[in-house]
Amino acid sequence: MTRTMIVTGAASGIGKATAELLRERGDTVIGVDLRDADVTADLSTAEGRASLIEQVREASGGRIDGILAIAGLAAPIPATVAVNFFGMVATLEGLRPLLSGSEAPRAVGIASMASLHPHDDELVALLTAGDEPGALARAEVLAGDPSTGHLIYASTKKAFAQWVRRAAPGEDWAGAGIPLNAIAPGVIVTPMTAPLLETEEGREQIRAGVPMPLNGFAEAIVPAHLLAWLVSEENTHLCGQVIFVDGGSDAVIRGDSTW
Numbered sequence: 001m002t003r004t005m006i007v008t009g010a011a012s013g014i015g016k017a018t019a020e021l022l023r024e025r026g027d028t029v030i031g032v033d034l035r036d037a038d039v040t041a042d043l044s045t046a047e048g049r050a051s052l053i054e055q056v057r058e059a060s061g062g063r064i065d066g067i068l069a070i071a072g073l074a075a076p077i078p079a080t081v082a083v084n085f086f087g088m089v090a091t092l093e094g095l096r097p098l099l100s101g102s103e104a105p106r107a108v109g110i111a112s113m114a115s116l117h118p119h120d121d122e123l124v125a126l127l128t129a130g131d132e133p134g135a136l137a138r139a140e141v142l143a144g145d146p147s148t149g150h151l152i153y154a155s156t157k158k159a160f161a162q163w164v165r166r167a168a169p170g171e172d173w174a175g176a177g178i179p180l181n182a183i184a185p186g187v188i189v190t191p192m193t194a195p196l197l198e199t200e201e202g203r204e205q206i207r208a209g210v211p212m213p214l215n216g217f218a219e220a221i222v223p224a225h226l227l228a229w230l231v232s233e234e235n236t237h238l239c240g241q242v243i244f245v246d247g248g249s250d251a252v253i254r255g256d257s258t259w
């Protein structure tokens, strides 16, 4: 039976590569994005998130097999905070009931290698507490100081990784037979990272932190293959993981520690 997959961020980068891969494999894909998608919705607002759920319910007939929450951005504030954490969680939680008719329901979201970078504990706590106004206010403060602005993206990704680890074993996910996971990519070649990869100096800087030889960054199809497997019927047992796709840099940063 054809599986129906919901892919947010489907108009560009990792989401686009994943939607194309799933379609090639025979799945029906409902792509979601701000534009150029089957469903257009703005995940930075409560109204946009509610509209996403309603539109997907209509387009799918109320039954889906997989959720791939990929939409995200690195700037500006407040959209980064609103989409990377609240938009992603709302997509997963809001669409979860539509998985109940599936024989092999699956869900995955995107964190980042940046979850290991310096972050702001207060912002992470506000995010994981679900306090959107508080998190947006904290992000404004961090953005107003040139020495702390870079902590915001890392904080949204750390908070999302924590949310996945906490939610996955619970009744709504593992308890309902739905493996929930996240992937944490290193630098992937997409419009988001284009400015970083523009110069040889930038590319060299990225390669310097990555153990895999000549592999400081990967094409979007690489995380797409992992995402596609995580929502496949083959994945009957991998649940609650945040999997780094980063050429080995996570192993360098974390060593043998766990978190």
Ligand SMILES: NC(=O)c1ccc[n+]([C@@H]2O[C@H](COP(=O)([O-])OP(=O)(O)OC[C@H]3O[C@@H](n4cnc5c(N)ncnc54)[C@H](O)[C@@H]3O)[C@@H](O)[C@H]2O)c1
Pocket (backbone or CB within 6 Å): 008, 009, 010, 011, 012, 013, 014, 015, 032, 033, 034, 035, 041, 042, 043, 044, 070, 071, 072, 073, 074, 079, 083, 110, 111, 112, 113, 114, 184, 185, 186, 187, 188, 189, 190, 191, 192, 193
């Ligand atoms: N590219 C990387 O190196 C990298 C590394 C780690 C994690 N990520 C994560 O991967 C995901 C995809 O990033 P990408 O590199 O493919 O970027 P991208 O910019 O190519 O694609 C992101 C997509 O998300 C959509 N989006 C942004 N705001 C939205 C909103 N308010 N509502 C609905 N859709 C919205 C954009 O329109 C775009 O199509 C993001 O969550 C990003 O944080 C990327």
